[in-house]
């Protein structure tokens with residue numbers, strides 16, 4: 001399905017935020033990583049500079065860097081305004097104020113945009129969307145999904161979530177998803193409905209605490225591995 005740019009909120013997180021959201025160790029970072037729904041995060045740009053092998057996938061990548069940045073510029077004031085009107089919904093330890101949040105998101109999208117065209121040519125950014133990925137089985141050691149699954153629980157149903165995670169598990173030997181709350185800061189209604197069938201299929205599902213908490217009470221990550 002073609003993505004419409006005027007429906008996307010292209011806010012992206014940094015490499016440091018990804019490390020903290022997913023409890024990534026140096027050893028894990030050395031593995032081939034597939035990062036889905038990466039949007040304008042700077043995880044790939046910064047990680048590549050550090051020598052890691054990361055592929056980012058997002059339907060947004062059918063647009064060019066200028067178009068994605070224009071969309072960011074069009075929505076950033078409104079998003080930061082919404083955050084300012086709901087200060088207690090957020091934990092101000094990582095980003096210390098709405099202004100600092102804005103600066104951090106601007107820094108991330110700049111790193112992303114500066115890297116995007118060359119990264120696309122190198123195959124590090126590819127157009128694609130869940131619940132179907134165009135990669136062979138077990139092509140990646142680790143699959144990451146930040147701020148898409150579970151967060152948009154009202155927009156995407158349980159079947160979409162289960163199909164998407166099964167597809168990630170087909171392509172990646174281990175999958176991590178963060179956060180587990182929806183946009184209203186409530187636990188996603190899909191979480192248990194996804195964990196139960198995955199466990200029956202022989203996967204181990206662990207909900208782990210992480211040090212990153214920006215949405216209040218949103219410091220849990222789902223880690224899914226195949227039991228030996």
Ligand SMILES: C[S@@+](CC[C@H](N)C(=O)[O-])C[C@H]1O[C@@H](n2cnc3c(N)ncnc32)[C@H](O)[C@@H]1O
Nearest residue numbers: 011012013037038039041060129130146147148
């Ligand atoms: C809130 S952004 C998260 C960006 C990044 N992962 C981060 O945490 O900074 C959500 C992203 O999901 C992408 N998206 C929307 N539908 C998708 C789908 N079906 N499959 C994969 N990504 C999708 C959007 O284009 C957008 O870039």
